[in-house]
Amino acid sequence: MAIVKAVRGTRDLLPFETELWNRVEAVARSVFARYGFGEIRTPIFEATELFARGVGEETDIVSKEMFTWEDRARAASEKSQSLTLRPENTAGVVRAYIENKLDATGNLQKLYYIGPQFRRERPQKGRYRQFFQIGAEVIGPQSAGSESPVRDAEILEMLSTLLDELGVKGWQLDINSVGSSTDRPRYVAALKEALAPVKHRMCEDNQRRAETNPLRVLDSKDENDQEIINGLPKIADFLDAASTEHFAQVRAALDASGVPYRINPRLVRGLDYYTRTTFEFTVPDGSGLGTQNALLGGGRYDGLSEMLGGPRAPGIGFAIGADRLILILQAQYPEATAKQLDAYIAPMGVPQNAAALALARELRRAGLSVEVGDGSFRLKKSFEAADKVARRVVILGEDEVATGILTVKTFATGEQVKIARADLIESLR
């Protein structure tokens, strides 16, 4: 019979790697807590309309990458509704902010989340249909300082701390400002105008982008088009005074904290809600990500709450591609060793099984990690089994049970000692 397999773009995470996942998540929670963030858990599916309005109808995510279905009415009084597995989490967090009236607290909300997201893209290394993001949002009324450049710089400084604490090597921070919600349309219009007379000389992709999404032209890697791209209007020239000042203050704060960054005027992000500061952390080629070099991205979204029918609530946030972060760490630390148990108890002979399990219970209650073999194993087999999973083997034969003097061998050194049962726990720590 044919076996049922995990569906395209999804995968199982087994213990040898969930250990790293748990470590990454623990470090993230620890860092977030120090910056005053609390965890939020939003539903894994939402009304389709949330993403259409929040992320943007014309974005690739919404127009072709969502898992959407019609939840049909089951009674005359029930309405059918279009639902979607969340393709990102910012829209959901802002929806929760509005719905739970968190603005009424008057406080800045600092919220983080860790969870699966879903996009129906073609899978590749570092790109899955169910993938995991670790993200955070700072959002609140203007009176709470949600619009302050301090928030932008704090988020970026926190991310640099997180990546350093995780041991990610060679990360690079790119920042840009895409301007306010009025700057951005003015710039896009100017870009379109500038592209009109020259786009016919550009590659096919860029000709299409010039029409559909001019900002994306800036991202192009096409070598022949670089000269034209360099001659296009710069976003910096279209920022109003407030946005220019805002960006300057973000940079000044980063400089003061010693966070290295690069201003990248071509950094545009694909989601419609971004305003002012946008950023991206990348790692160099050969860091385990294949062609994907962005491991996290984010930006400011001063108008998102209002787009979703909520109060004015400026915010800024980011999402880390956890799958990509794991790939990087696995590539940068290939020798990371599997965790070893404190002891393996080897009963000699089936009659010793009961005593072995009782001893294991005692050790485990004392906080030691322990595995128990089986009395039917030959001692040689017990040693082989023990060496694979534990640092030490405790031999429990007829003699040991009778005398209470146990034999303990440490694999790393080959040292073997006799230890009274009363002293065993201390000697295994």
Place this chain on the structure above:
RNA sequence: GCGGCUAUAGUUCAGUGGCAGAACGCCGCUCUGUGGCAGCGGAUGUCGUGGGUUCGAAACCCACUAGCCGCCCCA
């Protein structure tokens, strides 16, 4: 969604139309309470799935599925 490459043992891979292979790993024995080394032996398998060509297909053809690479886009 588009293009390319790939799919054979647990793993990495060889096998260009004629009996399904190697290395590593695994299991057993040499060795009845001492592993790592060594020797000997053993099991590896619907050759991704389905169809076609052929006397004969792991191999050639088609479709499908999945992975990887590139594009698009993004985390």
